[in-house]
Amino acid sequence: MNMAQINESYELRDERLGFIPENFSRGVIDTSTGLEDNITPWRWGSIIVETPLWRFTSPKAEVISAKPVLVKISKGESLFFAENENLGIFATGESRNEAISAFNEHLIHFHKHYKHLDWNKATGEAQRLKKIYEDLFKEVRHES
């Protein structure tokens, strides 16, 4: 689903919500704690958004994690960034979705790499990452 389709789904939803027969009203007023009109409009979010991911897919494979992976997503001047410092993954894309897709590809690639890496050949940072990928991630689909 691309961004245009996502935006279209919001437009469709708002259009349906906007429709109501002329002689009806929604009839729900004055019911909320802190009336909507009186709540100071807040601006949610900062330049960096943190979102949890549990499932990582690419056309060739799918990996799931036992714990949520915290992905920091930010927007630069021309690119979006999706990163997780703990896993050492820094991905970019021209859109938010592209950056996430690139993040998924990297994670799947590193999972495969560290899974097959011999413990005897892994030292320092590689040992730490191999342990994370082996203990907390599992491949559930692979097309050879």
Add this chain to the structure above:
Amino acid sequence: MNEKKYKITEVYPNSPLVEVVCEVRFPGELAIECRRDEFYEKIRDRYPTILVPKAGDSLSPYRFENKDRNAEIMLAINRFSLHDKKYSGHKRFIKEFIDLFKTLYKMYSLKKLVRVGWRYINVIPFTREDGIVPLQRFISVNVNLPEGVSDQFENLVMVLISKVPNGTITTRIESIIRSDDQQEALLLDFDFALTEKIEFSRINSCVSMAHDQTRAIFENLMTDDYRQYLRGETI
């Protein structure tokens, strides 16, 4: 069963809360309008900024904002509320609310309370999975949909206003999208209103009950996977 999943005092490091509101309503009391300055004198150290309502009617509240602009009081002739955008737990918030309310109660000799409300507004950023809003990752809503209606939601908005003992719970679950960079999020808005058996002498327990009910909805909806994230147990 869910009581074991969380402690009522637990404050999540990755909390999605963007605003907490506690409010009391009462029959209109004109003294509030006539002597608003007296109330302001009592709170001006903590809430110095005055925001005057644009609409000139008595039901529109005056707002008194703190220096950091993350908490404010709203006061109209028929209601009083405390709003916090940097919530650090219910104990401190309730204490502040009760202290303020007592000041109000003594100053204007309020006769009766008709409603005590507690509201949690949460915003949870998400990334779609196969184009679908991954609702089940975050919350468990067991709705039995008829055959032909899929639970693979591309978009959703749901508002439920439910009768519960001594009050009403309003639950709003909606997918939203930020206009500047198209980040999507789930808006979870829980609002418990106690409308029966409210007494001044029990205001503390009324507010605590409103809090506990609203927190319970949040906790009962959360999945264990998402609670892990809330607790900072992430990779």
